Amino acid sequence: MSDHEQRHTPTPPGHSGDALPPVEQHAQQYEAVRNAHETELIEDYVELIGDLIRHRGEARAADIANRMAVSQATVSKMIRRLNELGLVTSKPYRSLFLTEEGQKMAQTSRARHDVVLHFLRALGVDDSTARIDAEGMEHHVSDETLTIMQRFTEQQRTP
Amino acid sequence: MSDHEQRHTPTPPGHSGDALPPVEQHAQQYEAVRNAHETELIEDYVELIGDLIRHRGEARAADIANRMAVSQATVSKMIRRLNELGLVTSKPYRSLFLTEEGQKMAQTSRARHDVVLHFLRALGVDDSTARIDAEGMEHHVSDETLTIMQRFTEQQRTP
DNA sequence: GATAATTGTTAGCCAAGGCTAAACTGTTTG
DNA sequence: CAAACAGTTTAGCCTTGGCTAACAATTATC
Numbered sequence: 001m002s003d004h005e006q007r008h009t010p011t012p013p014g015h016s017g018d019a020l021p022p023v024e025q026h027a028q029q030y031e032a033v034r035n036a037h038e039t040e041l042i043e044d045y046v047e048l049i050g051d052l053i054r055h056r057g058e059a060r061a062a063d064i065a066n067r068m069a070v071s072q073a074t075v076s077k078m079i080r081r082l083n084e085l086g087l088v089t090s091k092p093y094r095s096l097f098l099t100e101e102g103q104k105m106a107q108t109s110r111a112r113h114d115v116v117l118h119f120l121r122a123l124g125v126d127d128s129t130a131r132i133d134a135e136g137m138e139h140h141v142s143d144e145t146l147t148i149m150q151r152f153t154e155q156q157r158t159p
Numbered sequence: 160m161s162d163h164e165q166r167h168t169p170t171p172p173g174h175s176g177d178a179l180p181p182v183e184q185h186a187q188q189y190e191a192v193r194n195a196h197e198t199e200l201i202e203d204y205v206e207l208i209g210d211l212i213r214h215r216g217e218a219r220a221a222d223i224a225n226r227m228a229v230s231q232a233t234v235s236k237m238i239r240r241l242n243e244l245g246l247v248t249s250k251p252y253r254s255l256f257l258t259e260e261g262q263k264m265a266q267t268s269r270a271r272h273d274v275v276l277h278f279l280r281a282l283g284v285d286d287s288t289a290r291i292d293a294e295g296m297e298h299h300v301s302d303e304t305l306t307i308m309q310r311f312t313e314q315q316r317t318p
Numbered sequence: 319g320a321t322a323a324t325t326g327t328t329a330g331c332c333a334a335g336g337c338t339a340a341a342c343t344g345t346t347t348g
Numbered sequence: 349c350a351a352a353c354a355g356t357t358t359a360g361c362c363t364t365g366g367c368t369a370a371c372a373a374t375t376a377t378c
Contacts, residue, residue, distance in 0.1 A: 018273070020214050020226075021290060027228035029294040030203070034336090036295055037196070041365075044189070055179050062325055067179075069186035074366060076327055081364095093326055093373055114177070120304065123311065129303050131180060135188040136195055140295025144288050145279065152282065193366090200335075221355060233336060235357055240334090252343055252356055 033140065040139045043109045044068075045078055046087055049096055050106030058095040112146065113138045119149035122156040192299070199298040202268045203227075204237055205246055208255055209265030217254040271305065272297045278308035281315040 020026065048067060052059035061079065065072045079096065082088040087102035098106055116138045120130035141149070179185065207226060211218035220238065224231045238255065241247040246261035257265055275297045279289035300308070 023225050026226045029291050030227045032291045033295045051179055066182050067185045068189045124307050125304050129301050132188050132191045133301050133304050136192045136299025137296050142288050142292050145284050145292050148283050
């Protein structure tokens with residue numbers, strides 16, 4: 001653990017832009033992003049499976065592959081993982097179901113996604129752009145920010 | 160390419176929540192996220208190196224490792240990659256420099272980051288939360304949304 | 319009901335991005 | 349100036365999440 005940096009001025013004076021955050025805080029930012037990345041894909045799969053079930057009555061691997069633009073082999077492998085994690089149940093060659101826990105995750109993830117999407121639209125972002133941005137952003141928005149976004153959206157709706 | 164889904168109602172009627180987007184659009188969302196992920200880390204490194212140079216006069220591997228909360232070995236490996244990509248120049252055991260291209264990327268990335276961070280603060284998000292969220296969000300915000308965020312922030316500043 | 323088409327699985331490959339341990343270089347200091 | 353220390357690199361390992369190709373099962377069609 002080098003504190004080499006700390007020998008110098010902690011908050012340099014006349015630079016353009018913001019100062020660097022303290023090391024611990026800075027590190028925490030990057031760690032948060034890495035953590036988000038670990039769960040992100042899992043959540044996306046679970047969310048999509050939930051959506052497919054809701055809207056189509058069932059979730060099949062081929063549909064997931066199409067919608068994710070990914071090979072069926074990739075989906076198959078991922079489903080095995082979701083199984084091990086206790087998020088879905090599946091019998092070979094049959095369509096998928098979410099466990100209790102999976103349903104909870106799908107629901108949370110869905111809600112999160114919707115808040116971000118509606119927020120972006122309320123901000124004035126074009127629908128198809130909002131969809132793309134929301135998909136990427138949803139896993140990186142804290143609960144605090146999410147609440148604020150929701151409040152903002154509601155205010156826009158009833159001016 | 161299965162169109163199995165399309166046999167059914169394309170926009171189902173009375174469900175709660177939004178309908179599923181058409182397959183092509185949906186796929187595009189996920190592809191965008193995967194693409195962002197590929198460049199994300201690279202941009203983070205380059206941005207951080209730029210920041211270290213600006214604020215401290217030099218960027219050393221140990222500082223990067225500390226700030227990213229990652230081992231030095233990981234940094235070392237990454238620097239080799241950045242080198243191959245023509246983004247940084249480095250002599251063994253010496254501190255790092257950004258190439259022209261690297262500087263351009265650092266600058267763009269920095270600007271993006273700042274817009275998102277200032278936007279979140281203008282929205283009313285607490286500073287340390289805003290920093291964490293901004294770090295994750297910055298790579299998933301389209302230019303369109305970025306512009307809107309910037310406009311919003313300026314409006315808040317001068318009410 | 320046999321065969322064709324679709325869907326699902328398995329095996330084996332690859333790159334990215336982490337890690338630890340060990341070797342090496344450069345700098346500081348007794 | 350030699351030894352100790354701090355910083356850097358290399359080697360080798362692991363997991364994820366992609367892919368293709370080959371095979372297996374289910375479903376559709378004649």
